[in-house]
Amino acid sequence: MANIFYKTHKGETLEIDAKPGDSVMYTALAKRVQGILGECGGSLACATCHVYVDPEWLQKLPPMSELENEMLDATACERQANSRLCCQIEISDELHGLTVTIPETQL
Amino acid sequence: MAIRAPHIDIDPYDDTVLNEPYRMHAEVRAAGPVVFLERYGVYAMGRHRDVHPAIKDWETFSSTGGSGIADIRKPDAWRPASPIVEVDPPQHTKVRSAMQRILSPLVIRGWREDFEKEADRLMQQLVERIAFDGVTDFAEEYISTTFPAALGLYPSPEQRENLFLLGELNFDGQGPRNDRFEATQKRADLITDWYNASMQRESMVPGGFGEKIYEAADAGVIEPELAPLLVRSFLRGGLDTTSSTISATLWYLARDPKQFSLLREDPARARVALDEAMRLETPIQTVGRLTMRDVEVDGTLIPNDSKVIMMLASANRDPDYWDRPDEYDMDRSLLGHVALGNGLHMCLGQMIARLEGEVLLRSLVKHVSEIELTGAPVRKLNNNLRSLKSLPVRIKPI
Numbered sequence: 003m004a005n006i007f008y009k010t011h012k013g014e015t016l017e018i019d020a021k022p023g024d025s026v027m028y029t030a031l032a033k034r035v036q037g038i039l040g041e042c043g044g045s046l047a048c049a050t051c052h053v054y055v056d057p058e059w060l061q062k063l064p065p066m067s068e069l070e071n072e073m074l075d076a077t078a079c080e081r082q083a084n085s086r087l088c089c090q091i092e093i094s095d096e097l098h099g100l101t102v103t104i105p106e107t108q109l
Numbered sequence: 110m111a112i113r114a115p116h117i118d119i120d121p122y123d124d125t126v127l128n129e130p131y132r133m134h135a136e137v138r139a140a141g142p143v144v145f146l147e148r149y150g151v152y153a154m155g156r157h158r159d160v161h162p163a164i165k166d167w168e169t170f171s172s173t174g175g176s177g178i179a180d181i182r183k184p185d186a187w188r189p190a191s192p193i194v195e196v197d198p199p200q201h202t203k204v205r206s207a208m209q210r211i212l213s214p215l216v217i218r219g220w221r222e223d224f225e226k227e228a229d230r231l232m233q234q235l236v237e238r239i240a241f242d243g244v245t246d247f248a249e250e251y252i253s254t255t256f257p258a259a260l261g262l263y264p265s266p267e268q269r270e271n272l273f274l275l276g277e278l279n280f281d282g283q284g285p286r287n288d289r290f291e292a293t294q295k296r297a298d299l300i301t302d303w304y305n306a307s308m309q310r311e312s313m314v315p316g317g318f319g320e321k322i323y324e325a326a327d328a329g330v331i332e333p334e335l336a337p338l339l340v341r342s343f344l345r346g347g348l349d350t351t352s353s354t355i356s357a358t359l360w361y362l363a364r365d366p367k368q369f370s371l372l373r374e375d376p377a378r379a380r381v382a383l384d385e386a387m388r389l390e391t392p393i394q395t396v397g398r399l400t401m402r403d404v405e406v407d408g409t410l411i412p413n414d415s416k417v418i419m420m421l422a423s424a425n426r427d428p429d430y431w432d433r434p435d436e437y438d439m440d441r442s443l444l445g446h447v448a449l450g451n452g453l454h455m456c457l458g459q460m461i462a463r464l465e466g467e468v469l470l471r472s473l474v475k476h477v478s479e480i481e482l483t484g485a486p487v488r489k490l491n492n493n494l495r496s497l498k499s500l501p502v503r504i505k506p507i
Contacts, residue, residue, distance in 0.1 A: 031442070031443075032444055041380070041463065042459060043452075047209060047214075047459065048207065048459070048460055049214045050214075064376075069206055069209065072213070072230065076214075076216075077214075078214075078218070109380075
């Protein structure tokens, strides 16, 4: 198991038990975490699973593909240096404790 | 040791089955993970647990044999493959990325205001009328205005009728060469010139995304000969599917005032209201795949080089996956519905469809407090597209 912390834009933090192999987006949807939509199911077509990753975790994440990089220019809330699409973050034991902040809107 | 798929004698394209396909779906799911449809010589899968991963596994279940029941590589059914729907990586990756850039969420979000104006204009008309048809006056009317404008087609009087006919032909063509297909083909033959002209560069209004497809060809991002074929994909696939989702949503909301109240309470539910209708209706009922090797699906063997019909509509109501599968509930978790596919072939135009539907539903709840069915909805039968022909409703304006 790996625990993922989802912070809402209101400052609330949810701790979720996640299954290694699932994505951070899938886990949020399966556990009904509000604010992550993941409308395209992870096919990099919607940019509705945007999160801000706590900086200490950035280097530990899988690298960003060119398409994810481009899709991040199309997010509803402003892109920042720690922005990622969380459908592209596969959970592993090494990510136990990963903390992401959900933006105010995805649309 | 893998077992052979049970042979079953059902015709998914029979009028009775097309009207009410649910019993057939249950029969397919009950028979096994995979069945063999004797009549057509193809395999079919209908259980969510099998369909959901299979349509994502392009290396095993390839799209290169065509999106329908026929194997388009074989001489008797040969036709050129769609350069995006009927190819796999690496070719697919290049075209899909180019299209994804053109249809970026940023671009699509930019259409919201125009779509809103059109939705409000339409709703203002409909609240005057009180009684109208939820298909022709609402869903189709809205889509035939917004979608060709976004694509950037010059408006013409015959455009609406012709575009819906192209959609009908496209989806009838995914089934067998039956009487239904032949009749649609005959009607479509009469508009061949219009059809061919509509995908050419001269037909694209500057600023629409059709023009941008041609610009991508200019820039060398895609092969020049692909541009008209990609425009064609949108002409054929962009209208009926969205319109079917919207009319189905209106139907479910009319049938269930509690669900309509949920949407009125919080119009931000519009997108899940559409998604749930998509699950239940599944406008594109099936997708075809071709096996690239001998494959075992939950212990049942499908030999290499076999056509497999993935019954998306069946997976979307599979009681082993969904709680109360036949019930419309916009508050349920929709994770795993396959109406738009799964994986790299997932519907490219979905963000356009979602925006169109969301904006129209938001306008609906702004203008309407009650919806009532005034007659039985009538189905429009097609080999692969599930939609309504008419949906008589009466509304109470706010």
